[in-house]
Amino acid sequence: MRIGIFGGTFDPIHIGHLVVAEQCREQAKLDQVWFIPTAQPPHKPNSLVTSFDRRADMVRLAIAGQEHRFLVSEIEKERSGPSYTLDTIQQLQRQYPEHEFFLCLGADCLPEMHLWYHPQEICQLVPLLVAARPNYPVWSREQLADSLGISPSQVRLTLVEVPLIELASRDLRRRVQEKRSILYLVPHAVQVFISEKKLYRSE
Numbered sequence: 001m002r003i004g005i006f007g008g009t010f011d012p013i014h015i016g017h018l019v020v021a022e023q024c025r026e027q028a029k030l031d032q033v034w035f036i037p038t039a040q041p042p043h044k045p046n047s048l049v050t051s052f053d054r055r056a057d058m059v060r061l062a063i064a065g066q067e068h069r070f071l072v073s074e075i076e077k078e079r080s081g082p083s084y085t086l087d088t089i090q091q092l093q094r095q096y097p098e099h100e101f102f103l104c105l106g107a108d109c110l111p112e113m114h115l116w117y118h119p120q121e122i123c124q125l126v127p128l129l130v131a132a133r134p135n136y137p138v139w140s141r142e143q144l145a146d147s148l149g150i151s152p153s154q155v156r157l158t159l160v161e162v163p164l165i166e167l168a169s170r171d172l173r174r175r176v177q178e179k180r181s182i183l184y185l186v187p188h189a190v191q192v193f194i195s196e197k198k199l200y201r202s203e
Helices: 015-027 051-061 083-095 108-113 119-125 141-148 169-177 186-194
Strands: 002-010 032-037 070-072 100-106 130-132 157-160
Touching: 002 015, 002 083, 002 169, 015 032, 015 100, 015 157, 032 051, 051 070, 051 083, 051 186, 083 119, 100 108, 100 141, 108 130, 108 157, 130 141
Parallel strands: 002 032, 002 100, 032 070, 100 130, 130 157
Antiparallel strands: none
16 A cells, blocks of 8 residues: 655644645545654653544544545653654554555655655655645755755655645644634634643643
8 A cells, every 4th residue: 555654743733734644645645644743852842742543533533534545653651762753664664565655745744844854764765745835935856855954865755735824733722722713724623622621721
């Protein structure tokens, strides 16, 4: 199977994430996209991140009824230490050698990719499916290769055209904290979950 790896904090997952996942699946002719919530984001203190289980539950609620297209993997919860993309890719390739994996990411990630843990190895292991993002130019494989100090021949990059939905999880958290509406910005089941669990509230 052709599998898209879509990692992120998903705190919370929103419709922008779902649109990217579906367009990657359709345009790259993937069999499935696997959502992989980050257990220990290397760039965020744990105290600022909602518990893994609640974030994973929100992803499950968001993709309910579409299990033939999407699934949630808890692979990073089961592994100790910071959740590095490279480690996840290598573990998936060991566990599922029969699958072909692709990394789904937004265009905003490319200028920062040189700061990732061994990004050169990531490029060697999997093709990149890059979704356009509002206010971010989409780098060519030559630009990314130059940033990473590798040959363009080592970068397999495909642009995924998506509707430019300007949403960020941090803005949704702030909306909830300010008691503003997130209707239609997240799936209804996720909205209900956030309300019932009293997530993102200051009181």
